[in-house]
Amino acid sequence: MNVALNVRNTYEDFVLEKDIMFFRVGEHGLVSFHGKNYNIKKRMSSEEVSGLTENPKFFKVNTDCYANIAKISGIQDGKVYFEMKSGETKYTAITKLRQFRLKELLQMTKEQAQ
Template identity: 65%
Template sequence: MNVALELEVKNTYEDFILEKDIMYFRVGEHGLVSFHGKNYHVKKRLNTEEIQNITSDSSFFKVNTDSYVNTRKIQHIGDGKVFFEVRGSESKYTSITKLRQHKLKEIVLQQKADA
């Protein structure tokens, strides 16, 4: 009985769902992508096609040259930063260029209006 229960446990590090589990990701050199979740980050090597698929996903917005944020996980945008989940000293955040900050605010407001 215990064996069957152990098989059903999801391995967050290997089997995460991009839109649901990931707050933001960064694309590095040679296909190395760093995925950042609520309490972890995972680095995976992806091929060119896989990188094109995730960077063109409508759930993610390009905030600078190599970083993409999950627009559905954003809590606050300001001072050149995008904050996720909890605010304060425990906040997860990534930086955003001033040029893209305005556009991202519009997208987030539109999503909240649609919800």
């Protein structure tokens, strides 16, 4: 008997809002996506990069890095920390001005959810 398994390949078929904690935009359309235990680099067109950077579910934390608002677990000492089930945490740096704006945004999001 042949059984077809529907296994999703995270490296090729990731869901941006669900699987990615943050991404960085590099030169010539190279985008680096950071998930729980992997990093994926993809070359994208300028239209695709514009679509990513304009996504309201991601917040620009510094010049080339966008964080998934839903995956943020905390902000402290110039770093944005992301939810992790294991003992290790992933984080990225954030500027002071954007740190203040992100905290306000997270507070508003929390209030709207209640």
